[in-house]
Amino acid sequence: xxxxxxxxxxxxxxxxxxxxxxxxxxxxxxxxxxxxxxxxxxxxxxxxxxxxxxxxxxxxxxxxxxxxxxxxxxxxxxxxxxxxxxxxxxxxxxxxxxxxxxxxxxxxxxxxxxxxxxxxxxxxxxxxxxxxxxxxxxxxxxxxxxxxxxxxxxxxxxxxxxxxxxxxxxxxxxxxxxxxxxxxxxxxxxxxxxxxxxxxxxxxxxxxxxxxxxxxxxxxxxxxxxxxxxxxxxxxxxxxxxxxxxxxxxxxxxxxxxxxxxxxxxxxxxxxxxxxxxxxxxxxxxxxxxxxxxxxxxxxxxxxxxxxxxxxxxxxxxxxxxxxxxxxxxxxxx
Amino acid sequence: xxxxxxxxxxxxxxxxxxxxxxxxxxxxxxxxxxxxxxxxxxxxxxxxxxxxxxxxxxxxxxxxxxxxxxxxxxxxxxxxxxxxxxxxxxxxxxxxxxxxxxxxxxxxxxxxxxxxxxxxxxxxxxxxxxxxxxxxxxxxxxxxxxxxxxxxxxxxxxxxxxxxxxxxxxxxxxxxxxxxxxxxxxxxxxxxxxxxxxxxxxxxxxxxxxxxxxxxxxxxxxxxxxxxxxxxxxxxxxxxxxxxxxxxxxxxxxxxxxxxxxxxxxxxxxxxxxxxxxxxxxxxxxxxxxxxxxxxxxxxxxxxxxxxxxxxxxxxxxxxxxxxxxxxxxxxxxxxxxxxxxxxxxxxxxxxxxxxxxxxxxxxxxxxxxxxxxxxxxxxxxxxxx
Numbered sequence: 001x002x003x004x005x006x007x008x009x010x011x012x013x014x015x016x017x018x019x020x021x022x023x024x025x026x027x028x029x030x031x032x033x034x035x036x037x038x039x040x041x042x043x044x045x046x047x048x049x050x051x052x053x054x055x056x057x058x059x060x061x062x063x064x065x066x067x068x069x070x071x072x073x074x075x076x077x078x079x080x081x082x083x084x085x086x087x088x089x090x091x092x093x094x095x096x097x098x099x100x101x102x103x104x105x106x107x108x109x110x111x112x113x114x115x116x117x118x119x120x121x122x123x124x125x126x127x128x129x130x131x132x133x134x135x136x137x138x139x140x141x142x143x144x145x146x147x148x149x150x151x152x153x154x155x156x157x158x159x160x161x162x163x164x165x166x167x168x169x170x171x172x173x174x175x176x177x178x179x180x181x182x183x184x185x186x187x188x189x190x191x192x193x194x195x196x197x198x199x200x201x202x203x204x205x206x207x208x209x210x211x212x213x214x215x216x217x218x219x220x221x222x223x224x225x226x227x228x229x230x231x232x233x234x235x236x237x238x239x240x241x242x243x244x245x246x247x248x249x250x251x252x253x254x255x256x257x258x259x260x261x262x263x264x265x266x267x268x269x270x271x272x273x274x275x276x277x278x279x280x281x282x283x284x285x286x287x288x289x290x291x292x293x294x295x296x297x298x299x300x301x302x303x304x305x306x307x308x309x310x311x312x313x314x315x316x317x318x319x320x321x322x323x324x325x326x327x328x329x330x331x332x333x334x
Numbered sequence: 335x336x337x338x339x340x341x342x343x344x345x346x347x348x349x350x351x352x353x354x355x356x357x358x359x360x361x362x363x364x365x366x367x368x369x370x371x372x373x374x375x376x377x378x379x380x381x382x383x384x385x386x387x388x389x390x391x392x393x394x395x396x397x398x399x400x401x402x403x404x405x406x407x408x409x410x411x412x413x414x415x416x417x418x419x420x421x422x423x424x425x426x427x428x429x430x431x432x433x434x435x436x437x438x439x440x441x442x443x444x445x446x447x448x449x450x451x452x453x454x455x456x457x458x459x460x461x462x463x464x465x466x467x468x469x470x471x472x473x474x475x476x477x478x479x480x481x482x483x484x485x486x487x488x489x490x491x492x493x494x495x496x497x498x499x500x501x502x503x504x505x506x507x508x509x510x511x512x513x514x515x516x517x518x519x520x521x522x523x524x525x526x527x528x529x530x531x532x533x534x535x536x537x538x539x540x541x542x543x544x545x546x547x548x549x550x551x552x553x554x555x556x557x558x559x560x561x562x563x564x565x566x567x568x569x570x571x572x573x574x575x576x577x578x579x580x581x582x583x584x585x586x587x588x589x590x591x592x593x594x595x596x597x598x599x600x601x602x603x604x605x606x607x608x609x610x611x612x613x614x615x616x617x618x619x620x621x622x623x624x625x626x627x628x629x630x631x632x633x634x635x636x637x638x639x640x641x642x643x644x645x646x647x648x649x650x651x652x653x654x655x656x657x658x659x660x661x662x663x664x665x666x667x668x669x670x671x672x673x674x675x676x677x678x679x680x681x682x683x684x685x686x687x688x689x690x691x692x693x694x695x696x697x698x699x700x701x702x703x704x705x706x707x708x709x710x711x712x713x714x715x716x717x718x719x720x
Binding site: 098247 | 494
């Protein structure tokens, strides 16, 4: 066990540290994006990197997302390991063609001859009072694109570990950073970051016997809060943090649901065509005989992301989660 | 010292009075496309280069004809012919050094073959047994790119990466006149100029984007003029004059190699065939127009020059034709063999390691194939299951 004092650190600091350590460990790691240089990114995640590694390693690009990702593809083709920053979720859309038509399938097109080891960091999700186009949950688009890994941390330690794993991966990784967790703090020792599990492993954040909340990213903390509040109702909820949407950890999720017999999927993304539908279907296909109730979803409404003064009505909160838990056919047990 | 510092990047000084970093005049293309064949400049051209270009043009023309025939025989799903554009295709490949990279569009199979890729491997995409039939790193040729202009930023990123590593590498990226309207064209040129990346952009202006003529594509004085807006030189060349295209591209490659940054070259040429075998060009253009361009055919122009200067005789021309026939016969014979398909390959190269979900789907397909084989429903030309 480490004896170094463990101090609180923010998720943004852990991400910065991950980038810095990756750049120090491997000369081929290059960071590029809008305002990532002197400014350190609008969320300061690239703070100090240009100063420490030079502008050729941490590069302010012209303001054009398709160009940023497209040139990163060429850099990866030449053997570099680019880490691209998209400034906001909704500003990543111009890069969508590069992502779908090239990033996700270059390995496949070339029968494995030309893998693209590149990471696309995307700040995503709401809850920060952002105006229009600053709060989208775009994960379903990425999940629907074969060839991409899609990961999202919910804790400071995971932010570090998952980003290191993403950069080390020989596959392209869409790394979704929950904006409202950038300033969340955990006790985390940057001098002794815990080794990270490979991309693709979910984790049980809270053990419980009554029902499983399946969630990820910004909704993990909400689910933890809901699980605490549920004790008053006599429910002992388990919380599974997926960490990785692609690949999906059926094993951990289904083991939990088989134990509890009930499940609710919680995410900010819209319900229709969102990740919850896929997750509910997978759980139902695999755990049908263990289920006491249909798998329910608590999600954002199927509306364009609301203006900031209305977003609290949109985002899944503790009450909406508890309402869903209450609908898991408990009467069958009594 | 960073790349940005080396070239003295433009920084607005307060108060922000904008000064153009570059004098636009030297960037502007000449009003008339550059020509060599049939002009006095031709006397300076290297006879050996002219003969090499000729052999490649004749081969290229034959390749286009053979590939088009293969579509009619059901051996290719589709073929976008570059007949009439062989001078651009060949010159683009020949100006590059071993370590350089070529970024072709879907119409540039000829350039890919001229660069040294096996003619059958170059057609894998269009035959349909796999997307890219060659290893891009082996010949430094990026995959033939179907989404228009999307490979241009790749060329910029690759050339930039090479320069950061201190490697002597130039990237040449090919695009058509229609592709210049795409956002990726704009972004690639802008990034290339800002980074001073060693890239040459070759626009083959063949008159049409499938059916849409250039007049509906741009209001610019020429496509080469677009370079000025990015701060790079634009060059206009007769795309059917193989010696001129070679000279202009070679200059641009030298310029890039010497650290001078990117160049945009517009080669004015003509797509003699329809867009692909699936297209009907009579719906949007007349035969008279096509006939005019046949008079300005790249092989004809070069043959005239070579003959006039006594650089080739009837035997030489016959030798070029025979070489092309041999290539076509080999291509035909190999393309008439059924490709060996491996359905299980579908799952092999999606990720470095298949996800659990793909492993499940792979087992599903394996079971389906085994059931088919047991029922004798399928002749299974795909080869043995692994």
